[in-house]
Amino acid sequence: MTKPSPASPAVTRPAITQAMIDAYDEYTHLTLDRRRFMEQLTRLAGSGAAAAAIAPLLAANSAQAAIVADDDPRVKGEDISYPGSGGEMKGYLVKPADQTGKLGTVIVVHENRGLNPHIRDVARRVALEGFVALAPDFMTPLGGTPADENRTRDLFSKLDPAQVGANAVATVAFLKEHADGNGKVGAVGFCWGGGTVNTLAANTPDLAAAVAYYGMQPKADDVPKIKAALLLHYAGLDTRINAGIDAFKKELDAAKVEYTVYVYEGANHAFNNDTSAARYDKNAADLAWGRTIAFLKEKLA
Numbered sequence: 001m002t003k004p005s006p007a008s009p010a011v012t013r014p015a016i017t018q019a020m021i022d023a024y025d026e027y028t029h030l031t032l033d034r035r036r037f038m039e040q041l042t043r044l045a046g047s048g049a050a051a052a053a054i055a056p057l058l059a060a061n062s063a064q065a066a067i068v069a070d071d072d073p074r075v076k077g078e079d080i081s082y083p084g085s086g087g088e089m090k091g092y093l094v095k096p097a098d099q100t101g102k103l104g105t106v107i108v109v110h111e112n113r114g115l116n117p118h119i120r121d122v123a124r125r126v127a128l129e130g131f132v133a134l135a136p137d138f139m140t141p142l143g144g145t146p147a148d149e150n151r152t153r154d155l156f157s158k159l160d161p162a163q164v165g166a167n168a169v170a171t172v173a174f175l176k177e178h179a180d181g182n183g184k185v186g187a188v189g190f191c192w193g194g195g196t197v198n199t200l201a202a203n204t205p206d207l208a209a210a211v212a213y214y215g216m217q218p219k220a221d222d223v224p225k226i227k228a229a230l231l232l233h234y235a236g237l238d239t240r241i242n243a244g245i246d247a248f249k250k251e252l253d254a255a256k257v258e259y260t261v262y263v264y265e266g267a268n269h270a271f272n273n274d275t276s277a278a279r280y281d282k283n284a285a286d287l288a289w290g291r292t293i294a295f296l297k298e299k300l301a
Contacts (some may be wrong), residue, residue: 016054016278020044024058024278025240034150040134044246057094057277059131063222067274068124073097076129077120080134082174082219085166092120093138094127095180103172104300105166105175107200108135108163108194111273114145114152119190126188129293131300136171138164138196142275152211166259168200173208185301186228188208188292189215191270194233201228209299211292214269217244223241223251230259233288237282238269259293264288 021176026036033278043053056100077094092115106126110119114138126133139145139155141163146152168187173187173193186209186269189197201210202222229281231251234242247263252259264271264284271281272288 006090016057020054020058021237021268021278024055025238026152029126031060037224040168044275045122047050055056056280058277063148066124067120068121068128070120070124072124072128075124075126077124083170084140085170086164087172089167091115091134091137091171093132093134094123095132096127096130099132099180103130103132104184104186104296105134105171105181105196106177106296106300107171107185107187107189108133109168109187109189109196109200110135110138110145111190112153112156113149113158113272116145116149116152118273118299122190125289126293126296129297131186131296132175132178134171134175136167149226164196165199165203166170168196169204172200172204176206182300186210186296186300187297189213190272191215198230201230201238202241203227209296211295213272214238214241216241217248220251223248223257224255226257227253229295229299230257231292232259232270233292234261234263235267235269235271235284236263236265237267241269254291262288 023040038051042048045051045054057120058232074097075094076097080091080093081088106125108123115135119135123133123135137145142155172185176180176183185207187197188211190213194212197210197212198215198218201207202218202225205227207228208227214235266278267281267284270279271274272285274280
């Protein structure tokens with residue numbers, strides 16, 4: 001008689017608190033180094049072992065399966081070079097495989113981890129909705145996005161904001177004249193990319209639509225220069241970024257800029273990033289994505 005095997009013990013996910021998520025947010029935005037972050041996480045988790053188990057859940061996991069695979073036959077993607085403000089820029093260009101006419105074009109701006117597999121996946125998602133999508137690598141002047149995320153974090157602080165802005169404007173100019181595009185350019189950015197999109201909107205009148213996910217607001221003096229329609233997504237628990245919402249809205253109202261603001265209560269900064277187990281919020285991400293695509297389709301038709 002075969003005896004049944006004993007059941008395997010259930011795998012319990014470590015408890016992750018808001019304080020841990022806040023500590024990671026401070027770390028990932030360059031105000032904590034890794035040693036201090038792990039010390040803080042160890043205090044919050046109660047032990048080094050618990051902290052070691054929790055840290056990967058807070059970070060993005062590049063091995064997470066893509067929502068739209070890189071070999072999905074519905075899209076065509078390629079790594080390209082194109083003219084930047086003072087030299088060559090690298091990027092990932094994707095379009096629908098069955099494209100027959102000219103389409104609206106969308107710049108997909110990465111987080112402060114560079115042009116990684118997740119952002120490539122987001123670009124494919126945009127293309128699947130009927131756009132030509134270009135995800136620039138804004139780390140090109142520093143040699144491109146490294147494979148090692150910790151190396152990316154160290155390099156990011158060396159980016160020249162003025163050069164980033166100029167390369168973003170050059171990306172708009174490139175897409176505006178792209179053979180597959182209809183001349184209308186939009187942009188969507190996440191985290192650092194959201195702030196970059198806000199700044200881009202203030203620096204080129206050729207941008208038709210801008211979507212910023214939990215992005216830092218632009219300088220007040222730049223707001224009157226915005227010509228693009230704005231869609232602004234914020235996470236309810238993101239106190240660092242949300243501190244600037246009210247002033248930004250007043251500046252936009254005074255400048256008569258077209259904009260819509262959504263705050264997703266209970267969601268954390270980076271709620272759209274499905275490769276980060278602790279911070280991803282599917283309900284908020286799906287709702288914001290639906291609004292984003294509808295907005296882009298309206299403004300870039």
